[in-house]
Amino acid sequence: MVLDGIGEEPGETWDQTEEKVKDILVDKLKLQRGIEIERAHHTGKPAANNTRPRPIVLKFLSLRSKKT
Numbered sequence: 001m002v003l004d005g006i007g008e009e010p011g012e013t014w015d016q017t018e019e020k021v022k023d024i025l026v027d028k029l030k031l032q033r034g035i036e037i038e039r040a041h042h043t044g045k046p047a048a049n050n051t052r053p054r055p056i057v058l059k060f061l062s063l064r065s066k067k068t
Contacts, residue, residue, distance in 0.1 A: 001058045002043075008053040014041045021058055036061035 042054040
């Protein structure tokens with residue numbers, strides 16, 4: 001899954017990105033908190049002028065989490 005339009009902080013780690021995605025899934029999409037994410041990270045090179053955040057590649061740990 002690819003998420004686009006989510007803000008990015010300079011030097012943001014994969015762990016921070018994963019927590020940000022989990023918060024969005026719970027707060028905005030009203031999904032349950034127990035969703036297991038294998039990885040969530042920004043892809044591509046950051047823009048020189050930081051005009052647009054990079055997309056986030058998201059991979060769920062299980063198919064059950066993906067279907068939730």
